[in-house]
Amino acid sequence: MLAPVIELRGLTKRYRSRTAVDALTVTVEPGRVTGFLGPNGSGKTTTMRCVLGLTRPTEGTATVLGRPYRELPRPMRSVGALIDPRARHPGRTAYAHLLALAQSNALPRSRVDEVIELVGLDAVAHDRVRGFSLGMGQRLGIAGALLGDPDVLLLDEPVNGLDPEGIRWVRELLRALADEGRTVLVSSHLMSEMEDTADHLVVLGCGRLLADVPMADLLGAHSAVRVRSPQAPVLASALQRAGGRVELEIDGALRVEGLDCDQVGDVAFLAGVRVHELGRVTASLEAAYLELTGDDVEYRAAPL
Amino acid sequence: MSRRAPFSAVVASEWTKLRSVRSTWWCTALYLAVVGTGGWFGAAITQSAPRADIAVSSALTGFGFGQVLVVVLGVLAVTAEFRTGMVLASLTAVPGRGRLLLAKTVVVATWTVVLTAVLAVFCWFAASRLTAVEGGVPLTDPGVLRQLGLQVAAATLTAVLAVGLGALLRSSAGALGTALGAVLVLPPVLAIVGSELSVRIARALPVFRVGDEAFFSVQTSWQSGLVVLGGWAAVAWVLGAVLLSRRDV
Numbered sequence: 087m088l089a090p091v092i093e094l095r096g097l098t099k100r101y102r103s104r105t106a107v108d109a110l111t112v113t114v115e116p117g118r119v120t121g122f123l124g125p126n127g128s129g130k131t132t133t134m135r136c137v138l139g140l141t142r143p144t145e146g147t148a149t150v151l152g153r154p155y156r157e158l159p160r161p162m163r164s165v166g167a168l169i170d171p172r173a174r175h176p177g178r179t180a181y182a183h184l185l186a187l188a189q190s191n192a193l194p195r196s197r198v199d200e201v202i203e204l205v206g207l208d209a210v211a212h213d214r215v216r217g218f219s220l221g222m223g224q225r226l227g228i229a230g231a232l233l234g235d236p237d238v239l240l241l242d243e244p245v246n247g248l249d250p251e252g253i254r255w256v257r258e259l260l261r262a263l264a265d266e267g268r269t270v271l272v273s274s275h276l277m278s279e280m281e282d283t284a285d286h287l288v289v290l291g292c293g294r295l296l297a298d299v300p301m302a303d304l305l306g307a308h309s310a311v312r313v314r315s316p317q318a319p320v321l322a323s324a325l326q327r328a329g330g331r332v333e334l335e336i337d338g339a340l341r342v343e344g345l346d347c348d349q350v351g352d353v354a355f356l357a358g359v360r361v362h363e364l365g366r367v368t369a370s371l372e373a374a375y376l377e378l379t380g381d382d383v384e385y386r387a388a389p390l
Numbered sequence: 391m392s393r394r395a396p397f398s399a400v401v402a403s404e405w406t407k408l409r410s411v412r413s414t415w416w417c418t419a420l421y422l423a424v425v426g427t428g429g430w431f432g433a434a435i436t437q438s439a440p441r442a443d444i445a446v447s448s449a450l451t452g453f454g455f456g457q458v459l460v461v462v463l464g465v466l467a468v469t470a471e472f473r474t475g476m477v478l479a480s481l482t483a484v485p486g487r488g489r490l491l492l493a494k495t496v497v498v499a500t501w502t503v504v505l506t507a508v509l510a511v512f513c514w515f516a517a518s519r520l521t522a523v524e525g526g527v528p529l530t531d532p533g534v535l536r537q538l539g540l541q542v543a544a545a546t547l548t549a550v551l552a553v554g555l556g557a558l559l560r561s562s563a564g565a566l567g568t569a570l571g572a573v574l575v576l577p578p579v580l581a582i583v584g585s586e587l588s589v590r591i592a593r594a595l596p597v598f599r600v601g602d603e604a605f606f607s608v609q610t611s612w613q614s615g616l617v618v619l620g621g622w623a624a625v626a627w628v629l630g631a632v633l634l635s636r637r638d639v
């Protein structure tokens with residue numbers, strides 16, 4: 087049995103009066119994209135910094151490939167990280183920035199050219215980073231993460247500031263990397279993005295673990311059957327007798343949980359009820375997520 | 391895979407970082423200009439000197455102010471990482487923080503040695519052309535070589551002190567203020583005050599040295615001057631390295 091790729095055990099980080107990460111125990115598996123979700127201030131970035139040895143946990147441990155990050159011999163060859171789009175000197179060219187990183191891990195100079203081409207920064211490789219747009223900056227950060235051809239990728243908000251084309255590019259890149267058997271942990275607050283990208287979700291709220299589930303399970307747990315009938319009251323009681331939880335929706339349709347489409351159709355048939363619409367409604371990740379994090383939002387706007 | 395990247399790889403990386411930002415080249419150009427012109431004028435106004443090493447000493451005067459640029463170079467090499475956020479990428483690539491600081495120090499110190507050695511030879515050249523000394527100013531004169539060697543040593547220790555203070559204080563303004571206060575501002579002030587206590591404090595400060603003299607401060611022997619400067623550099627560097635390793639970034 088190989089050591090888990092990323093393992094957090096009771097990871098806790100307390101600042102003076104605030105607990106940023108609270109007893110987090112999570113294992114991140116290879117071969118899939120793990121989405122790391124949470125509202126702002128929920129501890130995602132602090133957790134990633136602990137994994138990378140940038141921040142020292144107050145309690146607990148974070149290990150990568152079975153050991154603390156600081157003990158990895160040539161970390162960029164094992165772990166690629168995008169922590170902060172500002173993690174570069176604005177006066178340096180993209181090429182010099184990547185070259186300095188490559189040299190520190192004894193990676194060949196040719197890798198710099200390869201990743202520059204891979205992320206599509208060829209035309210601006212010798213420009214100072216100062217003039218880069220947010221999107222170009224993200225591409226540079228991703229190039230840095232890919233330099234060592236690592237098996238593990240930690241990306242904090244990689245699509246922040248990217249245009250739709252860039253977002254699709256990141257999504258396809260992450261998918262491809264995971265399909266090659268690599269471990270991909272990607273944080274985001276863009277739920278719609280996660281829905282298309284991640285296979286597995288780790289959800290944080292106020293530093294605590296709220297969910298560690300396959301994407302399909304989370305969405306499934308929050309999905310339902312929608313049925314519309316001119317004889318709604320009759321159908322509703324029949325469905326309740328069959329074990330469904332029924333709610334009346336605003337437009338008069340019924341929302342049924344606990345039964346699938348086939349069962350609802352059969353119940354209606356046996357009750358002799360006419361059905362005008364029957365279908366499955368998959369909860370959006372956004373709805374599932376809001377339900378999970380509802381009570382754990384640290385910064386909330388006051389009601390208007 | 392199982393072995394760490396050699397230290398030379400980290401040094402190469404730090405050299406790439408140093409040479410790829412403009413501030414390095416501004417500091418280098420100004421250092422050469424200030425010390426070079428200072429040396430030429432220092433030699434030109436010293437029409438004659440009784441000994442070769444005294445002639446060279448006058449030509450080294452430009453280092454008194456020029457070493458400010460060494461301080462700026464050393465401080466910025468560290469604090470720019472914190473100011474820009476680059477330190478996150480640097481420490482992710484090289485998690486051994488002491489190793490990273492050591493590589494940075496080696497690069498800054500080596501660059502300072504090279505520049506200072508070139509300037510010292512230029513100052514000797516100015517003295518040999520412009521200052522009349524009986525028997526000339528041969529480069530091989532032990533007195534001359536000692537002055538030039540002391541200058542290279544003093545500038546290099548100043549660079550190490552600056553790097554250490556940068557790691558210790560992390561802010562450009564804080565580290566530059568502290569360093570310049572200790573090497574350039576406080577020593578002459580204390581020397582002017584002249585009380586027994588102020589003289590004693592002045593002797594304990596890492597004042598800029600010009601050849602074998604303390605610049606605008608209470609004079610001390612070059613041996614004790616180097617020991618004081620070296621002590622400050624060592625303490626600042628070690629404290630900087632320890633705090634860098636302990637603190638979160």
